[in-house]
Amino acid sequence: MKSLLLAIDPGSTSTKFSLYSGEQPLYMENIHHPNHELGAFLSIADQAEYRLQMITSHLQTHGFYLNKLEAVVGRGGFLHPLQSGVYQVNQEMVTDLRTAKYGEHASNLGGILAYTLAQSLHVPAYIVDP
Numbered sequence: 001m002k003s004l005l006l007a008i009d010p011g012s013t014s015t016k017f018s019l020y021s022g023e024q025p026l027y028m029e030n031i032h033h034p035n036h037e038l039g040a041f042l043s044i045a046d047q048a049e050y051r052l053q054m055i056t057s058h059l060q061t062h063g064f065y066l067n068k069l070e071a072v073v074g075r076g077g078f079l080h081p082l083q084s085g086v087y088q089v090n091q092e093m094v095t096d097l098r099t100a101k102y103g104e105h106a107s108n109l110g111g112i113l114a115y116t117l118a119q120s121l122h123v124p125a126y127i128v129d130p
Contacts, residue, residue, distance in 0.1 A: 074110025076130030
């Protein structure tokens, strides 16, 4: 089997994610988050654990095992000016995203979610087009 990659695209009221084998999509999901659930969080970054639980639960329910992932990629968030591209997520980047150093937006969760999940699996995390 080709390498498995999880791509995460958090939005203001939804979290889209897809599991790929090479370039072939295996599973795609779009979870809508009710306003009353999101309203329980003080900041967007505080939603990370809630959204991560939703992602992992959906994948496991559909028979996909996270320990098979080789990388996790998230939608880029608000960071210092960077050229368009793919960047490996590190702790400094996650701190900037969590504290909304360059602005608060749901896309900040992309790097946070990718990094959190990747760290637990000992695989690399990336963001695309911050």
